[in-house]
Amino acid sequence: MWLAEEVAHAERRPERVREELLKHLREERIEPPTSGRISRIVASALHNAEVTWSMRIASRLSPETTQRIYALVGIDDASRTAAEAAGDRQEPTGQTPAEEVEDDEDLDVLAFIKSAPGNVSLESMMTEIRKLAAVRAIELPPGLFADVAPKVLAAWRARAAVEAPSHMRTHPRELAVLLLAALVCEREREITDTLVELLIVTVHRIKARADSKVTKELINAFKRVTGKENILFKVADAALGHPDDPVRAVIFPAVSGGEQTLKDLVHEFKTKGPAYRTTVQTTLRASYTNHYRRGLIALLDTLEFKSNNTAYQPVIEALELIRRYAKAGNTTYYPRGEVVPEHRGTAGDWENLVFKNDKRGRRRVVRMVYEIVTFQALREALRCKEIWVVGAHSFRDPEEDLPKDFATRRVENYAELRKPLDPKDFIAELKAEMRAELEALNTALPKLDWLTISERKSGAIKLTKIGPADEPQNLRKIKKEVGRRWGSVPLIDMLKEAVLRTGCLNAVTSVAGTSSLKPEVLAERLMLAIFGYGTNTGIRAVASGGHAHSEDDIRYVRRRYLTPQIATDIAIAIANATFTARDVELWGEGTTTVASDSTHVRAYDQNIFTEWHSRYGGRGILIYWHIERGSMVVHSQTLRASASEVHAMIEGAVRHGTTMKVEGNYVDSHGQTEIGFGVSRLLGFDLLPRIKQINKVKLYRVESGESDLYPRLTPAMTRPH
Template identity: 25%
Template sequence: MLLYGQIGRDRAVMFDLAEKLEFTETSEDRRVLDALAHAMRHRHARGEYITAFDEEGKEVDISFATQNWRKAVIDKTRSGQFVRKHFEVMVFTALAEELRTGDVAVVGSEEYADWSKQLLDWEVVKERLGSYLVEVGLCEEGETAAFDAVSFRRQVQDKLTAAAAAADAGYPDNEGLVIDPETGIPSLKPHRWERQRPSARRLEHEVKARVPERSLMGIVARTAYWVNWWQRFGPASGNEPKLDDPFDRYVITTFVKGTNMGPYEAARHIPGVSGHELAYTANRHFSIVLLNEAIADLVNAHARLDISQAWGDGTTVAADGTHMDTYLDNLLAETSVRYGKPGGIAYHHISDTYVALFTHFIPCGVREAVYIIEGLLKNSSEVKPTTVHADTQGQSQPVFALAHLLGFDLMPRIRNWKGLTFYRPSKTTEYLHIDALFGESGKNVIDWDLIESQFRQGRGLRTGGGDLLVHAAQAAALGLQEERHLRHLPRGRPRDPHRPAAAVPL
């Protein structure tokens, strides 16, 4: 009843929308669409109950709903009938979820199009599959033709066997990890902080003495002058900007948007510019695509510095999100339970060379693990990481599988790792030091036959052949388009100058 109080006001609009849009399933599961058709047939009903049978006399299948939903929809005292209000709410809630996950598509739509229709043809993928397998390290040059489900099974099995053997051999020299020989529960010893060495203090003193202090605006201007990233921006037509001084205007606009200040708030503190000028430049000369190109220029220039090579080689990246304030009338604005205020999440990929490779702006309720892979695919800089460190949001089984197929190592912070089940490579495998970690001998063994069969079943996903590797190759070959949900964000606009600025950072 709580949900119907929210949906009931828009009931007529939702039925009209469902009548005008043409929905289609992206799999063989039509249960939600069949339930929607049943609700549409009884849209003009005003009674408390409707029949539970369709026009052919078959009972409408609502097994897609949870047990609590089915209890609310089915009245035990009235066999063969549904509670109408509860049934409608259940159907529209399930339809929204199916549209979000891609199990239901809208014909003629861009945002909710059928993803299976956008895949490459098998003939196109077959030409690129061999080079893709070599590039991501799944097989060697000349062995691509023989790579199949058996080869994939053998590869991951050998990888687990080698990793477990290395852990067993290195356990006696490990000073931090302790495995209880009786229960097999692992634990970590407390790490003691070591005081800063005198050489580190001398280095810090020399860095502060030799590096002059710069203002943030000065840093933005200097990098724009030396790297020329400001030339990436301009009108959408591609013509030369009709601005008196495009360099200054683009530098100031980048500073204002990057600090989340807002154009009219910035005009109060920066002499010589107006809020209208800054807002006009941001709306007419900046875009997500151009910003990503400018970011790639900066990342490439940073990677060529000597000091960045002292920090890392660019093969490792860390991914994490930061809460950002937004306008409330924003398609991405949500009230975060974790942060206790509305806004969105800026999801960053930070390289081990101490530079941000890529940033997504996502809603608060989205699973961040999805954007771990998307950020790597959309990274257009010369820095190509192969290892990703993430927080507990990165602990996702589908992401682990795709990470292996896309050729990078996912290293998240494991949630509740003491209670996890560790699997042996085979029933006969035993270890000298870490055997208690896997439980009783002969148990907790990976079902390699299941992995092999699931790999083979992927061949039926697309007419003409292909397998799970095809979809990974398609993602890498196609790349990813500009985020559709960021195209129509509200830009800078007049606002109360006494309110704190909370614009969406580009």
């Protein structure tokens, strides 16, 4: 009873429940029973906790809501009663994937709710809106799972997602309600997040495509003018031939007609060529009005936006205004007397287009332009969570990001971070450390032959380039011997050896909680699935190899066992086993630093996360890696092309899950910001960036009036931060 109420109600993984049981027995000085007995106790506790939860959740639902949940798997109370009377209750064997076939028409809603989003498009947006409406039509009461641990809810959701409706109908009434309600609840949040992502990407895409279209028009306009290509070539040739000479002495004589020709060229462009900014805004307005507006307006009726910051309340009020006048037809201006909130989006470059004078000279607000700038302001606010969305997860109220007991456990939390409670003490410590480090650099600078700080136009700081490191002794001999002894080892054999030596698949369990597959059969199918996905070979191609496992068998195991969390656990087990097995004489002592960077992976446009990346010149997503010095990956995560690498760096350094203690993280220029330095400092590890333009970096003074305190560093010093 204790194990079910205190542990299993908040933890569904048997190995973790087993650990807590053994820990409790040690604390109580009770001799643990046999391994088989412990396994039965753990299974019983998990079952009892699940029964308790299912009864509790079912009691919170009205009969109407319960019936709507049953309808998702094509069942009603009458048919369930008949099935129970006939004893038609068989547990799934897990052996035949053919049983996973759904029951057609009655299950369209469930399949629709489970379906993944498409590519970024207006059609995908409207589909996700309909999907969210279907989920909300079930009318789950708010706070249904408020007292359920997130990982337990996620486990129920994963189980419901992979079980066929035919299997779901065999469960006890309360358990079926529990699993389906968990799926609906989680999908509502996931779909809401997807809609917010679509809004952010769509607003960005409207602007990006307008920029691209106008740029092409400018280029075409330039090419239509006779002789401009020759003028450009002559100017470029003269500039490259005499880069240090005055413009009047080099550029003007190179052009036929000299200075006057260039003046005429500039005048012609200004009078006949399109004005870039105005043309972009006009193109953007046309694209929004003729195509994207329908979806974005529909989002306003679907999502509820809120903000805890009074500075962003005008944007919230503007969204409400847009929603009220969404069907006002072709009205150019908002009615006179209507209060139109002004926000940061209505100022700047767009101000002259948002506010126009009507025929009577009265200042009016243009509806379509106002909608555009409001959605742009909404996009920026959503990305930094100044505006949040009711019912979302990633874009939820930022107040929910902190633990609910953070204030009451403030002393323990600060002690865990090793930070003082008084902010004055914290600031004093930082200032003292800054002074010590600046003084140390000022003293050591004359002895550093690789660093100079002096007044120069290109930047005060100058580093001497580091030459290539010497090749380690015997490295080539070791490579040659490894190649002679083992040759080319197939990747599948390396995967098999990793599984056998680390036991990383031993703890893999089905998301359904039960499995009748033999461990060796499960391991083989998991390895084939991992190999198929990891090498991009595909499950169909892998299934055609010389083994006894069919494509359906491998897909079944992939669906029921290879979840993102399980894949993460497998990677962590391999990393930990590698750290343990390393020979200190060969590899040295364990390191405490990692290097992190992103890799661009091309992806089809049908993927909602696919974005164009200007740095890599193609569409795809980013994989952000954290790699330990010995070339061991300790964490990996997917990252959108437009997302900040700083948050990914912090995520991997803190939540890698391995036994390694990260005390330093090397990044490139994209992985560091001042905020990143501050957060890493609070979390207790050093951010070690490779800054691209370090010559322009400035060192902050600690206090005002200390301009002469570090004379050797003066050229690189700036105001106090």
